[in-house]
Each structure stands twice: as C-alpha cells, then as structure tokens.
Amino acid sequence: MRSLRPGIVWLIVLTIGVLFRVLLRDHLYLVAVIPYMLVSVATPFVILAGVRLHRPAHRAGWLFLAAGQLLYAVADGMTVADDYLSGEFLEPTPADLLYFGYYLLVAAAVLLFIRRRTPGWDLPSAIDALVVAFSAGLLSWIYVLEPLTSDSELPLNAKLTQSAYPVLDLMLLILAVRLVMGAGTRGPVLYLVLGSLALMLGVDSAYLATTIAEGGAVIETSLDCLWMISIALLGSAALHPGISNFDRRTDTAVPDASPIRLAVLAVAVLMAPGVQFLEWLRGDPVGVPLISGACAVMFLLVLARMSGLVAAQRRAAVTDGLTGLHTRRYLAEALTTECRRAARSGHAVGLLMIDVDHFKRINDGYGHPAGDQVLREVSRRLKAATRAGTVVARYGGEEFAVLCPHTAPRELQSLAERLRAETAGLPVEIGGELLSVTVSVGAAVLTGPDPETLIHQADKALYQAKTDGRNRCVLSTPDQVSH
Template sequence: MVVCVALRVGFGTTGTSYLVTVAPYMLVSAGTPVAVLIGTHRHRPPHRAGWFLLAAAQVVYAVADGMTVRDDWLGDFLEPTPADLVYFASYLLLCAAVVVFIRRRTPGWDLPGGIDALVVAISAGLLVWIYVLQPLTSDSALPLNAKLTQSAYPVLDLMVLILAIRLVMGTGNRGPVLWLILSSLTLMFAVDTAYAVEGIADGSSVDEAYLDAMWMISLGLLGMAALHPGIRRFDKRSDTALPDASPGRLGVLAIAVLMAPGVQFIQWLRGTPVSVPLISAACAVMFLLVLARMYGLVAAQRRAAVTDGLTGLHTRRHFTQALAVECRRAARAGHGVGLLIIDVDHFKKVNDGYGHPAGDQVLREVARRLAAGSRAGGVIARYGGEEFVVLAPHTGPGELYALAERLREEMAGLPVDVGGELLSVTVSIGAAVAVDPDPEALLHDADEALYAAKAAGRNRAILSAAR
C-alpha cells in the first residue's frame, strides 16, 4: 500500500499517461478483497460470514473502480454513470458486513445500540448538511444529477460510519482489528466528502492524486484488518448482556444532542440565516431518541435486578415477591400453591474436580432443563448457589409430585457436556403444596422435604405432607 501510494502521488506530478498513473490505485483496489480472503483463510475466524461479505463488497468496489477508470480514459461522461450504481451496491454489502459483526459481538444490543448510533448520526448529518452540502449544492453550476450523485457518497459513507460507531459503542474485543476498520471507514467518509466538496465547488469531475492516495490508504487499512490475527477473536460474543451507561457513552450522546442548538447559536453569531424547521426537527427527533434510550436503560436495569446473570432465570428476590403475591391470591381464591426446591447433587465435586467453569456450565444446563420442563405460568428462579426453586400455582399434591419426578428424570436421563466430557448430573427435590398457604411455612415444608430426599440417598423427589 505504501509503495503504491508513493507511486500514485509521484506519477501525478509527471506527464505519465493516465493508465500508468492510475495503475497503483487499481492494484490496491483489486488487492484489498484478495487480502480479506487471504486473512480469512489463514486465520480461520469461527464465523466467516462478515468477512466474506466484506470481501464481496470490496470486489464490487474494485469493479466500480475499473468502470470509473474506463470512463475517465474514454472521457465525455455525465454523472450518474453505471459505475456509480455499482459503487452504491458495494456500500450495501459493506453495511451488511458491519451489521453481521455487530450482531455477532453484541447480540441483544440492536435497539439500544442503534438508538445511540442514530443520535450521533443525526448530529453529524446536520453538520454535514449545513456546512458542506447545502452551501455547495446551492451555489454550484454542476447539473442537478451530478450534484445528487456526488452528494450521495458522503451520505452513504455517513451511513456506514454510523454502523461503525455502533460497532465501537458496543462491547467486545477492542483490539487492532476494530480500530483498523473504524479508521478505514472514517477516512473513506473524509475523502468522499472532500471529493464531493471539490467536485461540486468546481462544477467538474475531480482527479487529484491526494484523493486517490487517501482512498488507497482507506482500502489498505481494511485489508490490514483482515490480515491481522485478531480476526479470530474479533466477533467473539460479548459476555455483557445489557448495554451500559458508561460516562464515555453518555458524554458522546450529550455532545451529539447539544450539537443542534450549538449550531443554531453559531449561525446566529455569524449572522447567517438559520434553518429553523431543520434544526427544530433534529432537536425533536434526538430528544425523543434520548427518551427512548433512557426508558431502555431503566427497563434493562429492572430486568437485571430480577434476572440471574449466570442462568438467565429469575433471582431469589423476584421469586420471594412472586411467592408472596401468589400466596395472597391463593388465600382469596382457595386454590393450591405448589413449590419445588431443587438441589444439584454433589455439586462441590464438580467444581473441585473440573473447575468452576464446568460448574457454571452444569448450572446453566440445569436451568435450561428446568425452564423447558416446567409448566407454563410458573416461576423458576435460582435460589442460591446450586439451589433452584419452581413455583407452581393451581397445583395439587399429585400434579406437583408428577412435575417433580419429571424434572428429576430429565436431569438424570442425559449427561451434561462439559468441555467435551460427559458428566452425569442428578438432583434432589423437595416438594410442598398448600391451600391458604403462608410463604414462610411453604418454604419450610419444601426445604424439609429436600433434606429428606438427600438423607434418603439423593436423586429423588419427596413430597411434604399437605397442609
């Protein structure tokens, strides 16, 4: 890339023929998808769809570059050309690649991350429109079709950059691959904006060596990202289940939201006419987006407070509240309430013999089987350590015991895969059911039944006498 940039800049200062001058640029353009495919083949990331889409985007981009070179060489063309349509297709593929990376790295962050990126995008788009595109498109003698075509590139780059910002504002690996991709897309946005500014201002096509050099560097950075061994871990799923509200994230959003009134104030100080409808609309949209983001943060924190981070089941606190509510409802209606307390047998041996990650895997699998085997309308929670509880409303003794036996058999019937090794996992279950129940008494009865199941040899379910 460095050699080709030097050759392109050097040829631009001499009387070298056009095809020779542009050859170094085309070498980088055509070499970028090759670099992406080589890096993908060499480093073999676990999930390759994003990298294949990135390679496809660069192939289409190189084809468009070739069409542009042909048009420039033949001369006498008016934008938009067929090459522009091919460029636009490459942007769609590039966006698809970044979206795949986003969804792999931070699943479940689509809405909150998208809102954050959209707030930043509206702010940046407002700046680009007021200070770049609007003045140029209103003063230039360039035909309207050409104006729209050249203006489309920074807009499309901004769309890609929004996705890149979304990628950065998520969690996940933040090594060189991420920063190379972000640098590439940021530089592409800058050079396309410079190209649009020069083209619209001059009213003619632009052929500057420094623009080609910047495009080449942008493409080269993308190829370097794919060749870096960090792509093996780049789209590894983040362990952070919920978007955070870090000071950095809130600072970026605050700056973005304040940009619109700031621009309005600057225009007023300069004595420049202010587009009140545009700025008012931008402020209103960003205000609504921030409200939606705050609502999402509150809802996420509420879910986090009642959700166990390891198993995804409810927490003990949520279960205690649900049990009290259900007992009051049962006292009024006169129906039975069933409760199961489930303990994983010899769990300490799993931790001691296979390590805590293996123990975590066992707990997650137990939780999954409990959720799959329990009745609809019940409440399942991790009560503490290796202990789980299942609240079963409208349940009699026979139904509750049948449920307990079914869950016990599902646990014992299939071993748990822990790092390629199969572990036999069993549970002991204490069951209690009562009409007009008291929460503390129901818990006590189920707990006593659990101790009886353990004392009787484990891997069994015992039903406490009905109250």
C-alpha cells in the same frame, strides 16, 4: 511479529505513495496521480492477500470488500482518463455507476460482519448508531447537500449524482458505527475499518464542499492523499492477523454505558443545538423547523435508548446471570404476592425446593466450569418441564425453587416427581464424559399469607429427602411429612 510484517510493508508503501503524491503535485496530471492509482489498484489485491495469509473462518465479507475496492480502482482509472481527455460524459458517468457499485459491495461486507458478530437483533446498538448517524446526517445536509441542491447552475442529474456520494458515505458510516457499538471482538481490525469509512465520508464531503463554495477550488493533492489513506486502511485491516477471528462472536458483551459510548452519544445529541448556535454567530441562522425536527427525533431516540437501559437493568436485577432463571429476590416478591392472593381466595400455593445431589463432588472432581455447566443444564430441564405461570428460580448455589400458584398437594407431588425424573433421565455431557445428575425435591403446600412458613416446610421436606438417600421427593404440610 512475522505475521505483522505484511501490514508494516503496506504501511511503508502507503507512506511512500503519499510522499510522492505531494512531491509530484506540480507535474503533469497523469504523472501526479500515479501514486494514487498504484494504491487504489493494489488495495483489492492486498485484501485478497490478507485473506489468503490469515485464512479467516468466514471469507465472504472480505471478498465483498475486495470486489468493491476493485470496482473503485476501475472507476478511479476511468475518472483519471476522463479528466485527462476532457471528456463530456453526462452525469452520472460510467465511473459514477462503478463507484455506486463499490458502496453496495462494501455495505454488504459490513452487514455480513455485523450478522456474524451479533446474530439476531441488537436494538440498543442500532439505536446508538442511529443517534450518531442522524447527527452526522444533519451536518451533511446543512453544509453539503442543501448548498448543492440549491445551486441553480447545476443540472438536476448532476445534483442527484453528487448528492448521492455523501448519502452513501453516511450509509456506510451508520453500518460501521453499528459494527463498533455491537458485540464482538475489539481490536485494530475493527478500528481500521471504521477509520476507513469515516475518513471516506469526511473526504467526499470536503470535496463537495470545496466545489460548491463560492470562489473555492478543489485541493487535489490534499484530497488525493486522504483518499489514498482511506482506501489503504482497508488493506491494512485485511493484512492484520486479527481478521482470523474478527467476525467471530464473543460471549463478552460491549459495556452498555461505557464512558466512551456515553461521550459519543452526548456529542451527537448536542450537535443540532450546537450547529444552530454556530450558524447564529455567523449571522446565518439555520431554519427553525429543521433543527426542531432534528432535536425531536434525537430526543425520541435517546428516550427509546433510556427505556431499553431501564428494562435491561430490571431484567438483570431479577435474572440469574448463570442460568437465566429468576433470582431469589424475584421469587421472594412473587411468593409474598401469591400467599396474600391465596389467603383472600382460599387457593393453595405450592413450593418446591430442589437441590442438586453431591454437587460438591462435581466441582471437586471436574472443576467449577463443569459445575456451572451442570447448573445450566438442570435449569434448562426444570424450565422445560414446568407449565406457564410457574416461577422457576435459582435460590442459591446448587439449590433451585419452583413456585406453583393454585396447586393442590397431589398436583404438586406429581410435578415434583416429574422434575426429579426429568433431571435424572439423561446424563450431562462434560468434556466428552457422560455424568449422571440427580436432584432431591422438597415440596410444601400452604393456604395463607405467610411465605416464611411455606419456605420452612419446603426446606424441611428437602432435608428429609436428602436424609432418606437423595434422588427422591418428599411432600410436607404444616402438620405432616409424607413420602
């Protein structure tokens, strides 16, 4: 509870600031904006305080956020001074340049979080983020950017400057959605960061929409309050103790087709036809090429996403979750295919059945996690010692199988001995203790269309190897068993 107190204090400060901003709305401008400026200036220092308090393993992302918020506070101060003095800065103003620097620093921070939490390329999450971003971008274009760029009274530099804000907000939102939809720890810190960036996009878009609407007026008090909340949410995220492991990668993947994720994607995909229908009801239909193009792009993104899901399902069906080897089901299909091919061509098919010796002792003496570690290490060594085209599978429990097409008996026996020696060559480290691990290998060669016979002969040879004392190889043929 004590670790949450700074966050609670910051929430109280924010609440008081919003309350005073509302109460001072009718006072002199410089007085009315004091609560907003206090929150804006305090936020970067609150982020630094959170980093110092909770000491996250990687601080770079949070330092980028603090630097970005400091630029934002300086730009706010310049904007307030400009409004009060009625300055005639040409857009982009010096404050605009600092605001743009804020976006770049925050984007760098979010990118660091993404790379820490999900090393490598996470294409499914990237596609999901693109679907959501494309939908949000369509709304931004129709209701903000297109009306703004069509306003003939604004000079070009003002159009470009004002248009940059929703575009940059959208960029941050894309990164935030990608952060949420990727792997990594969940919790308040993640959702506070997402809430801050999403609210910033909404408020900036509302500000532009009110300024370009005919007869519209900017409601400074409401927008300032929302900006204050958006800024302060990043401070709340930094003060939460969850930042200590926020960018630490977790082995638990995000559910790839959770109801919430599917609902978000469904709303995003239906946004384009929904907007067209609403505009038709208003008597102001949106251009057909725009909506058609948006629908086509999102259809292709969803198609790519479905293709990835199907590929992932196929991989999961034929891949053992613990070892990463092929499953028994995959081996059975591959064995049937190879036996039929061997019957037509006359080439021999070899099969190795491999069993980890005294595996029950490992589980009983060191625990099941240690047994899992041994299985993963044995799998790695078997895979490393086999050639391309060989099928290595986990047959069940502590038993493995290796399918070797176009392999003569002598070659198969040589491979079996190599796999046995490779496994027994180095001990496996378990909890700081070195454990010797050996395997027994049964081998069989067959030229014919009957995979069951080949499996039976390899099993028979494996039984003989275990009977003879384990940590040895036995080659079996339909009419003989040889050591």
